[in-house]
């Protein structure tokens with residue numbers, strides 16, 4: 306189990322509990338960080354406490370995201386309680402609140418989640434800078450710990466794939482169960498006051514909760530089961546057709562760590578050990594997903610144009626002054642008021658349902674290159690809309706997905722053309738070869754009619 310962890314900070318073990326500072330992996334089952342913390346607590350005959358820092362406002366998170374996360378955490382608290390492990394939720398600035406609480410409890414040692422995103426790493430560094438206890442990092446999100454999968458920024462799936470394939474037999478193993486913890490924690494820790502905690506969050510009310518996506522670990526497992534039963538067999542041939550709806554819909558559960566990717570991979574392999582669909586799905590779930598973590602971990606500029614490979618930057622630079630067919634304002638784009646009905650439908654689906662089919666995500670981002678003055682603005686708006694509206698947004702997959710679409714990251718040079726330079730091009734006639742575009746537009750327009758509150762006040766045509 307310890308092969309999934311590494312020391313973040315040497316220190317002096319305190320007299321208090323072993324603490325698992327949960328952040329990215331918000332589940333009680335199938336969680337290597339929690340299992341590691343429990344093993345260390347058992348070896349030391351200490352209580353085990355799980356700590357979660359509730360940031361009062363998280364970058365670009367809205368009611369939609371907090372609702373999903375807090376409902377999932379409630380379920381996690383109940384599962385942990387059944388195992389004699391309290392969940393303490395601390396509102397406030399995460400590093401300050403965590404460091405203060407660890408000092409008050411004289412924590413024995415701290416196990417924490419791995420997260421490649423800049424601000425999450427800064428939280429960990431800030432806590433490590435001011436607590437006395439040793440700290441241990443566990444990658445419970447990836448199947449192969451990110452830093453072991455590769456020691457460097459990978460060029461693409463083709464360079465990471467063989468490395469992961471070599472290591473997967475050692476890491477893609479069944480999970481041991483979480484045990485009833487043998488040493489009780491202090492009764493004073495009690496249960497989180499969820500109503501009060503919800504009131505400490507200061508976030509935009511809109512976009513509101515996605516009512517047809519039930520949050521939590523149980524719902525994530527149900528979604529996995531229904532994917533295995535109904536969709537997996539068709540994944541290979543139909544995943545690029547939004548009307549067939551054969552994608553798994555697991556990304557919000559994976560993003561909030563309510564479902565373990567390793568659990569999903571094991572379930573797929575047990576339900577359908579071979580075949581093109583299993584292979585295609587595991588390529589996305591393991592290789593592409595872990596490639597995104599590799600990208601954000603080793604590329605600090607994952608959300609700026611500087612993350613582009615040199616061929617792509619040179620090429621975009623050469624086409625910087627190419628005339629754009631039309632320029633839309635951020636407000637027009639957000640309100641899905643372009644002359645492209647397919648783009649408008651995809652944007653409408655995103656803002657209303659918090660999701661967009663995978664194929665359309667690529668098309669949607671790429672069109673922004675043509676409709677904004679500079680690639681920097683296209684990237685800014687793609688990330689802004691994706692992070693604010695997508696339930697699975699604010700994720701390494703989003704930063705990598707946008708960088709792939711607009712900046713050639715993890716891709717290769719294509720034929721040179723205006724505006725795009727050598728960046729791979731996609732257009733509506735390509736989409737029409739994949740699926741019935743007209744039907745998708747009709748169905749989406751019918752399904753979503755109201756307008757969610759906007760980031761940008763409406764500013765009319767430009």
Ligand SMILES: Cc1cc2nc3c(=O)[nH]c(=O)nc-3n(C[C@H](O)[C@H](O)[C@H](O)COP(=O)(O)OP(=O)(O)OC[C@H]3O[C@@H](n4cnc5c(N)ncnc54)[C@H](O)[C@@H]3O)c2cc1C
Nearest residue numbers: 552553554555556589590593594663666670698702703706
């Ligand atoms: C512009 C753009 C933005 C994106 N933003 C996000 C985002 O914010 N959050 C997010 O999770 N994914 C993002 N993706 C990747 C991908 O589109 C989604 O993961 C996928 O569509 C989610 O639906 P699903 O769970 O039904 O996927 P499935 O097709 O069922 O795949 C299963 C899982 O594999 C992983 N996966 C699938 N495709 C990719 C991919 N291309 N790259 C990395 N991992 C992948 C995801 O974890 C996904 O949940 C983005 C892609 C693009 C092009």
